[in-house]
Amino acid sequence: MKHYLSIHDIGDLQTTVNEAIALKKNPYQFEQLGHQKTICLLFFNNSLRTRLSTQKAAMNLGMEVMVMNFGSEGWQLEFSDGAVMDGGKAEHIKEAAQVVSQYCDIVAIRAFAGLLDKKKDEAEEVLNGFKKYASIPVVNMESSVAHPLQALADTITIEEHRIIERPKVVLSWAPHPKPLPHAVPNSFVNMMRLQEAEFVITHPKGYELNPEVTKGCKIVHNQRQALENANFVYVKNWSSYSEYGKVLHTDKNWMMTQEKLGDAKFMHCLPVRRNVVVEDAVLDSLQSLVIEQANNRTYAAQVVLKRILENIK
Amino acid sequence: MKHYLSIHDIGDLQTTVNEAIALKKNPYQFEQLGHQKTICLLFFNNSLRTRLSTQKAAMNLGMEVMVMNFGSEGWQLEFSDGAVMDGGKAEHIKEAAQVVSQYCDIVAIRAFAGLLDKKKDEAEEVLNGFKKYASIPVVNMESSVAHPLQALADTITIEEHRIIERPKVVLSWAPHPKPLPHAVPNSFVNMMRLQEAEFVITHPKGYELNPEVTKGCKIVHNQRQALENANFVYVKNWSSYSEYGKVLHTDKNWMMTQEKLGDAKFMHCLPVRRNVVVEDAVLDSLQSLVIEQANNRTYAAQVVLKRILENIK
Amino acid sequence: MKHYLSIHDIGDLQTTVNEAIALKKNPYQFEQLGHQKTICLLFFNNSLRTRLSTQKAAMNLGMEVMVMNFGSEGWQLEFSDGAVMDGGKAEHIKEAAQVVSQYCDIVAIRAFAGLLDKKKDEAEEVLNGFKKYASIPVVNMESSVAHPLQALADTITIEEHRIIERPKVVLSWAPHPKPLPHAVPNSFVNMMRLQEAEFVITHPKGYELNPEVTKGCKIVHNQRQALENANFVYVKNWSSYSEYGKVLHTDKNWMMTQEKLGDAKFMHCLPVRRNVVVEDAVLDSLQSLVIEQANNRTYAAQVVLKRILENIK
Numbered sequence: 001m002k003h004y005l006s007i008h009d010i011g012d013l014q015t016t017v018n019e020a021i022a023l024k025k026n027p028y029q030f031e032q033l034g035h036q037k038t039i040c041l042l043f044f045n046n047s048l049r050t051r052l053s054t055q056k057a058a059m060n061l062g063m064e065v066m067v068m069n070f071g072s073e074g075w076q077l078e079f080s081d082g083a084v085m086d087g088g089k090a091e092h093i094k095e096a097a098q099v100v101s102q103y104c105d106i107v108a109i110r111a112f113a114g115l116l117d118k119k120k121d122e123a124e125e126v127l128n129g130f131k132k133y134a135s136i137p138v139v140n141m142e143s144s145v146a147h148p149l150q151a152l153a154d155t156i157t158i159e160e161h162r163i164i165e166r167p168k169v170v171l172s173w174a175p176h177p178k179p180l181p182h183a184v185p186n187s188f189v190n191m192m193r194l195q196e197a198e199f200v201i202t203h204p205k206g207y208e209l210n211p212e213v214t215k216g217c218k219i220v221h222n223q224r225q226a227l228e229n230a231n232f233v234y235v236k237n238w239s240s241y242s243e244y245g246k247v248l249h250t251d252k253n254w255m256m257t258q259e260k261l262g263d264a265k266f267m268h269c270l271p272v273r274r275n276v277v278v279e280d281a282v283l284d285s286l287q288s289l290v291i292e293q294a295n296n297r298t299y300a301a302q303v304v305l306k307r308i309l310e311n312i313k
Numbered sequence: 314m315k316h317y318l319s320i321h322d323i324g325d326l327q328t329t330v331n332e333a334i335a336l337k338k339n340p341y342q343f344e345q346l347g348h349q350k351t352i353c354l355l356f357f358n359n360s361l362r363t364r365l366s367t368q369k370a371a372m373n374l375g376m377e378v379m380v381m382n383f384g385s386e387g388w389q390l391e392f393s394d395g396a397v398m399d400g401g402k403a404e405h406i407k408e409a410a411q412v413v414s415q416y417c418d419i420v421a422i423r424a425f426a427g428l429l430d431k432k433k434d435e436a437e438e439v440l441n442g443f444k445k446y447a448s449i450p451v452v453n454m455e456s457s458v459a460h461p462l463q464a465l466a467d468t469i470t471i472e473e474h475r476i477i478e479r480p481k482v483v484l485s486w487a488p489h490p491k492p493l494p495h496a497v498p499n500s501f502v503n504m505m506r507l508q509e510a511e512f513v514i515t516h517p518k519g520y521e522l523n524p525e526v527t528k529g530c531k532i533v534h535n536q537r538q539a540l541e542n543a544n545f546v547y548v549k550n551w552s553s554y555s556e557y558g559k560v561l562h563t564d565k566n567w568m569m570t571q572e573k574l575g576d577a578k579f580m581h582c583l584p585v586r587r588n589v590v591v592e593d594a595v596l597d598s599l600q601s602l603v604i605e606q607a608n609n610r611t612y613a614a615q616v617v618l619k620r621i622l623e624n625i626k
Numbered sequence: 627m628k629h630y631l632s633i634h635d636i637g638d639l640q641t642t643v644n645e646a647i648a649l650k651k652n653p654y655q656f657e658q659l660g661h662q663k664t665i666c667l668l669f670f671n672n673s674l675r676t677r678l679s680t681q682k683a684a685m686n687l688g689m690e691v692m693v694m695n696f697g698s699e700g701w702q703l704e705f706s707d708g709a710v711m712d713g714g715k716a717e718h719i720k721e722a723a724q725v726v727s728q729y730c731d732i733v734a735i736r737a738f739a740g741l742l743d744k745k746k747d748e749a750e751e752v753l754n755g756f757k758k759y760a761s762i763p764v765v766n767m768e769s770s771v772a773h774p775l776q777a778l779a780d781t782i783t784i785e786e787h788r789i790i791e792r793p794k795v796v797l798s799w800a801p802h803p804k805p806l807p808h809a810v811p812n813s814f815v816n817m818m819r820l821q822e823a824e825f826v827i828t829h830p831k832g833y834e835l836n837p838e839v840t841k842g843c844k845i846v847h848n849q850r851q852a853l854e855n856a857n858f859v860y861v862k863n864w865s866s867y868s869e870y871g872k873v874l875h876t877d878k879n880w881m882m883t884q885e886k887l888g889d890a891k892f893m894h895c896l897p898v899r900r901n902v903v904v905e906d907a908v909l910d911s912l913q914s915l916v917i918e919q920a921n922n923r924t925y926a927a928q929v930v931l932k933r934i935l936e937n938i939k
Contacts, residue, residue: 028349036654038682048387048409052379052416056351059377064685066678072385072698074674075897084901086803091897094909095916096674099896102921103678177399270412271388271404275397283407290408295415341662361700361722365692365729369664372690385698490712583725584701584717588710596720603721608728 001307003131004139007148007187011307013194016152017159020296020303024156027060027302033309034063040104041067041141044111044126049270049294050141050149054108057301061309066104079125093125097133106137106308113144113181115245121145121181137308139301142183145210150269151187152300155195157293158232161265166196167231170264172223173203174277175250176237184269185238186213202226206248210241223254230264232289235278258282265289314620316444317452320461320500324620326507329465330472333609333616337469340373340615346622347376353417354380354454357424357439362583362607363454363462367421370614374622379417392438406438410446419450419621426457426494428558434458434494450621452614455496458523463582464500465613468508470606471545474578479509480544483577485536486516487590488563489550497582498551499526515539519561523554536567543577545602548591571595578602627933629757630765633774633813637933639820642778643785646922646929650782653686653928659935660689666730667693667767670737670752675896675920676767676775680734683927687935692730705751719751723759732763732934739770739807741871747771747807763934765927768809771836776895777813778926781821783919784858787891792822793857796890798849799829800903801876802863810895811864812839828852832874836867849880856890858915861904884908891915 001009010016023029039058041051051067058065068074077096078089085092100107111126121144130138140148158169171188186209192199201209201219208214220226227233235256240246256266256278266278266288274280282288314322323329336342352371354364364380371378381387390409391402398405413420424439434457443451453461471482484501499522505512514522514532521527533539540546548569553559569579569591579591579601587593595601627635636642649655665684667677677693684691694700703722704715711718726733737752747770756764766774784795797814812835818825827835827845834840846852853859861882866872882892882904892904892914900906908914 038685040678043386046386046388048381048404049412051381051386052353052413055379056416059351066681068674068677069386073669073672073677073695075672078900082901082906085899086902090899091674092900094900095896095898095920098917099675099920100678102917103682103924270408272408273398273403274391274405274407275395276399280395291411291415294408294412298416356699359699359701361694361717362725364694364699365666365726368692369729372664382699583721585721586711586716587704587718587720588708589712593708604724604728607721607725611729 001304001311003137004148004304004308005127005131006140006146007151007191007194010152013155016303017156020152020156020299021160023302023306024299030306031060031062033306034058034061037309038064038066038104039106039108039305040100041065041108042100042110043069044071044109047110047141049297050110053297054141054301056298057305060302061305063305079129093129094133097130098135101135104136105312106139106305107134108139108141110141111143113183115179115181115239118244137312139304139308144181145183145186147183147187149297149300149304150184151191152304153293153296154188154234154267155191156296156300157267157289160292161289164231166198168198168200168229169232169234170226170230171201171234171236172226172256173207173254174235174237174256175252175254176273176277177250179239179245179247180237182209182238182241185209185236188234189213189217200226204249204251204254206240206242207238208241209238224260227260227262227264230262232267233261233264234267236268237277255279256282258285261287267293270294314617314624316450317461317617317621318440318444319453319459320464320504320507323465326468329616330469333465333469333612334473336615336619337612343619344373344375346619347371347374350622351377351379351417352419352421352618353413354378354421355413355423356382357384357422360423360454362610363423366610367454367614369611370618373615374618376618392442406442407446410443411448414448417449418625419452419618420447421452421454423454424456426496428492428494428552431557450625452617452621457494458496458499460496460500462610462613462617463497464504465617466606466609467501467547467580468504469609469613470580470602473605474602477544479511481511481513481542482545482547483539483543484514484547484549485539485569486520486567487548487550487569488565488567489586489590490563492552492558492560493550495522495551495554498522498549501547502526502530513539517562517564517567519553519555520551521554522551537573540573540575540577543575545580546574546577547580549581550590568592569595571598574600580606583607627930627937629763630774630930630934631753631757632766632772633777633817633820636778639781642929643782646778646782646925647786649928649932650925656932657686657688659932660684660687663935664690664692664730665732665734665931666726667691667734668726668736669695670697670735673736673767675923676736679923680767680927682924683931686928687931689931705755719755720759723756724761727761730762731938732765732931733760734765734767736767737769739809741805741807741865744870763938765930765934770807771809771812773809773813775923775926775930776810777817778930779919779922780814780860780893781817782922782926783893783915786918787915790857792824794824794826794855795858795860796852796856797827797860797862798852798882799833799880800861800863800882801878801880802899802903803876805865805871805873806863808835808864808867811835811862814860815839815843826852830875830877830880832866832868833864834867835864850886853886853888853890856888858893859887859890860893862894863903881905882908884911887913893919896920
């Protein structure tokens, strides 16, 4: 693996998932692989799970880790070609990416969507800037439009809890007071295409995801109908894509409840707002897989870093 | 040792102090103990000594360390059961604590008193939230009402400088422009109960500590009288407990001076405001133990982490 | 080497440069030297290159690294002797420096000029405070008036790209929208004195550096004349020294262009504002050495840390 920018970089999914599960059983078996190798984790946005799980994954492989919060520890970057940099931006991505490449062997980047300008968000200027100008492998720790480490952790979790060969998996929108990005649902949808499953998306009208992402997916606007006989229910808020970044309504009827969930397993990428996105009874039940999803973030990151390290050796 | 939340978790104090002093002489003798073990240091408030000494202690034991400043790098946590999380708090302690437990073997937490709401502070929601929901050992790096790593370092320092079997130890309030928490004096008082010493507390009226903490302690309101024949004088400001979190007065006469100190050793947990809490002459004299107290923070943390590691092996 | 506060601490320059180049070829050859040794990187100002390269250099030598951003993670320090600390400053440099010395073997410090008070900046209170009160070696990661790690990296870069024995090196002022410190040009000038080179400084009138630094240096106010037959052109903005910290003018004619540069190699310490300090064509050409300068920051730091470690063994 050269970069891990989207789930399309992953190669054969089943092989990768199996390898991640093997790493989970024996996390230190490749601790020589990362000897004298350094990863830099660059955060343009805050993080809990991604920060700790990616750092842990790298340490499990014997790597050195440098964490940098670009917002508070660095300065604003310029991304436009030919810009006359006489404003607030102190450094161009061209230099920043090349410079970071001098100090580490892999760079991992988190840079959220701003949700103000669709075109700008979809240009993925931070991630693509690093991909273009860095001379080292780049890992996506959640960009404007994709969160492939989360999607891989989700897939590992489904694999571990799958009891029938072709489960029904439902991605259900949920209300939230603040506008959230599309990265998690986008990557989850893309990942579901690679798996044996009956996949259904449900959301209120107006909350359609990018149609290029969901092309060919079954979309049902009646949540109860969508949830019928589900094995896994992935709940997630996202803001409107057509009225970009807007919170159109926060209909409490879309909150996931124990009654609606039935016997299905409950999934969410976290952080989750209790009793807004999902009621306490679901999160506190044995049907909730959210902590295991968080745990699998480590092994998703570890299998990705392992593949990259093997490629740069 | 399962957790280290208060000094009551310490077992036999003398044995622990002796072990810390032995670690100080040979800090790397257990560097295999923490191999493939990770500690996460979570700061909800700023830190200098605690941050560096706890990180150093963990590294001396061969552990990996992940430091996270929850305020600037994370987001606000919700602590109430059943809360409808539609406000400013993005994640519940239930998830945060369980999730952090997936990525490390020990979690250490700093979360100061807010000093606005006594009941809320005494509930210790951050520390107790982690204790309740984390599946791994929790270490207190200063909570609302206790700072047991400081108290242990103080005890090590007294042990090293004790020249008589039953020294006179005085805890003396000092003025300060800002309201400070009660964690340090609380833990020091509790620790003094476990030691062979003549212990006296002195402070202006209105600055009584929590009476449950000081029950049975000798309290003298005349500072000079309290200091007579003292061997160790621990100086510390705290805000009012009865008029919770208030600065009642900042009487400069309560500042510690060389003349008042006499031959006693001077102690303070640092940071200290010179010429407000204590005059320069004291801090710059050989009677000051403050740097040695700071040094002993490493070995206090190290003996605690060693005990916890031995328990989870 | 005891401390590395200025380039005068470096000993024989050629020997040091040769050693750095040897480390660059084999960065891990001394990874036992830093075993059980810890460096604390204390930042009072933001950093990208210095932070990552110094951390990398220390890790290459097998050291443990603790990074602390004093602004966001700590509190304000007092530097005045005898101060009555009843204002906003929570800790005196006397305690802070002694305390940090308890937890590590080397401390490295970044503290920029404030550019408001020349006398205060030249007193170098942070760096000199640590030098005075710390009991361990101190490394300058850019202080008010000097950036000796940068100057050493620059010298390594010139050595690597020198094709004649006595190259012509020009330090050329460039426009910038914000007032910048004098640390980088000061250290570069001082370093040039130690090398075989024809050295010329060019800047608009009013932008004279500290005359004590440039005493005896050739200064030419006509940029084109200064650049004639140059082999290396180091471009850098700085604010006025005589009208301390002021931006006197931002004449675009002083921007470095491909046409003005001719065949010379282009150098800059980064971050650089494109099309303000230097046009894109220069930075994007093969004549630009800026990324190699950034790369050499690691080996400049590594040779300095190696010398210090050898001294404290």
